[in-house]
Structure formats: structure tokens, C-alpha cells
Amino acid sequence: MDYLLTSFKGVGVTFGILAVQTGVHALWRPLSFAENFGLPLNPKLSAQNRPRGEKDHAAKSVDFGPAYTTMMGARQAGTGVIILIFASCGKWMEIATVLSVVGLLCATTDAYNLWKGGKNGHARFHALPGLAIAAHALAVLYRNGGL
Template sequence: MFENFTLAHIPTLFVATATTFGGLMPFFNAQSAIEEFGLPKRIAISKEAQSVMILSSARITALGACMFAFYFSGKFSEVDTVMVIMGAYVGSVDAYVCWKEEVTGKAIFRGLSGAVIAAWGWFGLTAGV
């Protein structure tokens, strides 16, 4: 299972774990998940926003599960591809929404985190390219 493991896989496994299991948080407490994401309380207390958060989190959990499936199948280039797309697109959208909601610190954090994740995949660091 881990015969091809290298230290360079730690960030990838961290991202896969955070997205897979972090995406489950809204199922148990959507308001808390929205607040943890960094959005304002006025959004977190909205039942409509909580439903949307649960739906969106299911999709993020699916991406994390795909990363694990590819990783444990030894398809490291595919994992890097998911990281590029997820980091660039999801990270940018996360940053944009946080910025729009005037949560500047979270916007910067999410934008930079997404950029690092995307760069990791772009340079093929999981695959060792």
C-alpha cells in the first residue's frame, strides 16, 4: 500500500485527508462549519446557507476520496492533476467569496493555500516528475 511512499507525499496526503474528512463536518454541524470556513455569523445562522454548505462539502469530500483512490492505486500524476484543479479553482473561489464577504484574512489564507496546492500538483511533486 505504501511501497512507493516518499516524504514528498505528505502534503498530498494532508490535502486528501483535510478535504475528505473536513468535508464531512457540515453534516454534523453546518453552522459551525460555515463559521470555521471563515464566513460571517449572519451567513452561518442561515438555514438555507447551511443546506448549501452540506451540498458543497459533499463534493469536496468526493474530491478528497478521488485523491485517495488515485494515490492508493499508484496514480500519482492523477493526484497532481486533482491538486492543480482543486487548488487553483476551489482556492480562487474560496478566496473570492471570503474577500467579497470582507473576511480579508481568510481570503488571503485560502488564496495562498490554494496557490500552494495548485503549484504542488502543477510541478508534479507527488508523481516526482
């Protein structure tokens, strides 16, 4: 029995379910999602505390942080739905491909930005599981001829 693939099936389905859950959270409660993620949004950003170089007309515009977070949530939920559809069709190599990219690219980008924001604990929380999932996915691809 291929224990690597069997364990990956559990990881893949779990990731899909959690991706849908976190995506829906970002859609319905963007401020709460951003705070839990580690990069809270400030819905009352004003011209006085705006980062240098931003145009004055931005002070009159809407704060797009929550809107951006909901767009990110839709993509997160979409990724989870795709993974769950692939799982229901037995497309484990496809899931391994998606999770190797997500684990390497997305998790390390998240971790880097969290680290830059001084959120070292949150950064580790994203980097370590992301890299572990990517390594597991890459091992499945390697063992099953996908690499």
C-alpha cells in the same frame, strides 16, 4: 530520488485526509463549518434583512444555507475520498491534476469571495496554501511529463 514527487505524495495524502475531515464537518455541523470557513450563515434570515431584489415568497420558504453547505461538504468529502483512493493505487499524476485544478480554481474562488466579504485573513488563508499546492502539483506534472 525525486524529492518533488516524494514531497507531493505527502501533500496529496494530507490534502485528501483534510478534505474528508472538512467535508464531514460541513455535513454534520453546517453552521459551525460556515462560520469557521469565514462566511457564517444566518439561519434567521427574514424579509426585513433580506438582500434587495429577493422575492417575498422566499421569506416563507426554508433557509437553504445549511442545506447548501452540507451539499458542498459532500463534494468536499468526495474529493478527499477520490484523492485517497488514487493515492492507494499510486495514481500520483491524477492527484496532481486534481490538486492543480482545486488549488487554482477553488482556492482562488474561495479567497475572492472571502475578500469580498471583508474577511482578508481568511482570504489569504485560502489563497496562499491553495496556490502553493497548485504550484507543487503543476511542477510534479511538468517534471513527470503530465503537461
